[in-house]
Amino acid sequence: MSGKPRLTYLNGRGRMEPIRWLLAAAGVEFEEVFLQTKEQYDKLIKDGVLLFQQVPLVEIDGMKMVQTRAILSYIAGKYNLYGKDLKERALIDMYVEGISDLMQMILMFPFSPPDAKEKNLDSIKERATNRYFPVFEKVLKDHGQDFLVGNRLSRADVQLLDIILMAEEFKPDILAKFPLLQSFKARISNIPAIKKFLQPGSQRKPPTPEEDIPKVLAIFY
Template sequence: MSGKPKLYYFDGRGKMESIRWLLAAAGVEFEEEFLETRDQYEKLLQGESRWVPDVSAGAHGGDRWDEDGADQSHPQLHCSKVQPLWEGPEGKSFVLKDHGQDFLVGNNFSWADVHLLEAILMVEEKKADVLSGFPQLQAFKARISSIPTIKKFLEPGSQRKPVPDDKYVETVRRVLRMYYDVKAN
C-alpha cells in the first residue's frame, strides 16, 4: 500500500487516540475516515486486509522494536526496562530519579514517552494542577511536548481529538448497536 495510512474509527479519542499519537510522533501523516453508520462498520469488518505502517524506527528507543527494549512490554510497561520519573512527597524519588537520561527507555525518544505524555495530559484535563508537586514529571512533560512532531500534534487544528462528549458516545453506541438491538432469550 502506498500513500498515507488511513485510520477508520469514530470522530473521537477512544482506542484510536494512542495510534494517532504514535503516528504523529513518528512524523507519519495519516488520513481518517470516521465511522458514522452501522453499514460503514460492517463493511470495514468484511474487509480482507488490515494494514499497519511500520513506524517503529526511531519511535521506540532504538532502530527497531528491539527484544530487550520498549516492544516486549507493550501495551504495559515493565519497570525493569523503563525508568519511571515518579516522585514522592517533597520531591523524593521512589526510583532512579536522576538516571542521566531524558527519556524513559535508554536515551532515545520512544512510544513509552508518548504514552506517558498522553496520560499526563488526559489527567490534567480533569485536574489541571495534578503535577504541581512533581517537578520531574513537569520537566518530562515540557521536554517531550517540545519535540517538533509532538508540538505540532498538540497545536489547535491537528488530528488530536478533544475530550469525548455526549455526541461521540451516542455515535459509538449507534454504530456498534450498543444498548439497542439487545434481544431477550
Template sequence: MSGKITLHYFNGRGKMESIRWLLTVAEVEFDEIYLTTREQYEQLLSDDDLLFQQVPLVEIDGMKLVQTKAIFNYIAEKYNLHGKDPKDRVMINMYSEGLMDLMEMIMILPFVSDTKPKLDNIQKKANERYLPVFEKALAGPVYLVGGKLSCADVLLMECTLMLEEKFTGILADFPNIKSFQGRMTRIPAISRFLQPGSKRKPQPDEIYSKTVLEVFKMTSLPLP
C-alpha cells in the same frame, strides 16, 4: 495499498488517539475515515477487514492491522521508536502497557452515568500506582529508556495531558514528569500537534459516545 496510511475509527480519541500521537511524532502523514454509521461498520465486517470484529483498523504497508497494541508496536518499530535491543524494548513495552491501562480507565468515562467513583479511582491509582513509577524513571534521564525518544515517552505525554484535563494540578508532586512534559512540548511535531486545528482530538463529547453506541448497536459499553 502501499500509499498513505489510513485510519478507520470514530471522530474521537478512544484507542486510536495513541496511534495518531505516534504517527505525528514520527512525522508521518495519515488519512482518516470516520465511522459514523452502522452500515460502515457492517461493510468492514463484510469485507473481512476486521480480524476480531473490532476497531481501530489501520491500513499500512499493504496490510490491514487491528488490535491497538499490535498496531502501536508495528509503527514504533517501523519508525525507530521502540528501543535499540530486546532489553530496551521490554522496558518500553512495560511502561507503555501500564500507561495504556491507565488511559483505558479514562476512555470509558464518556460511557459511564455516574463518573465520580470512576474519577476517584483513576486519581488514586494515578497518584499511588502509576505516576510514581515515571517520576522515579525520569530522575535524571531525559527519556524513559535508553536515553532516546521512544513510544513510551509519547504515551506518557498523552497520558499526563489526559490526567491534567480531569485533575488540575495532579502533577504538582511529580516535578520530573512536569519537566519531561516541557521537554516534549519543544519537539516541533508535538508542538504542532498541540495547536488548534491539528489532528489531535478534543475530549469526548455526547456526540462521540452516542455515535459509538449506535454503530455497535449497544445501549452501553461493557466496562472492565
C-alpha cells in the same frame, strides 16, 4: 490510495488516539476515515476487512492492521521509536502497559453510568497520583536521562505525554507533586513534531462530549 497510512475509526479519541500520537511523533502524515453509521461498520465486517470484527483499522505498507498493540508496535519499530535492543524494548513494553491501564480508565469514563461518574473520576485521580505517576517519576529519577528508556525518544515517552495531558483534563494540577514529570512534559511537548500535533487544527482529538456517547454506542451495538 496515497502512500499515507489510512486510519479508520470514529472521529474521536478511543483506541485510535495513541496511534495518531505515535504517527505524529514520527512525523508521518496520515489520512482518516470516520465511521458515522452502523452500516459503515457492518460493511467493513462483511467485506472481511476487520480481522477480528474490531476497529481501529490502520492500512499501512500494504497491510490492513487491527489490534491496537500490534499497530503501535509496528509503527514504533518502523520509525525507530522502540529502543535499540531487546532489553530496551522490554522496558518500553512494560511502561506502555502501565500507561495503557490508566488510559483504559480514562477512555471509558465518558461511558460511566451517571451514578458512577463521581466514583470513577475519583478512582482515576487516585490511581494516577498514587499508582502510575509515582512510578514514572522514579523511573526518570533513577534513569537520569531526558527520556524513559535509553537516551532517545520512544513510544513510551509519547504515550506518557498523551496520558499526562488527558489526566490534566480531569485535574489540572495532577502533576503538582511530580517535578520530574513536569519537566518531562515540557521537554517532550517541545519536540517539533509533537509540538505541531499539539497545535489547534491538528488531527489530535478532544475529549468525547457526553452528547456523542449515544452515537458511538449506536455504531457498535
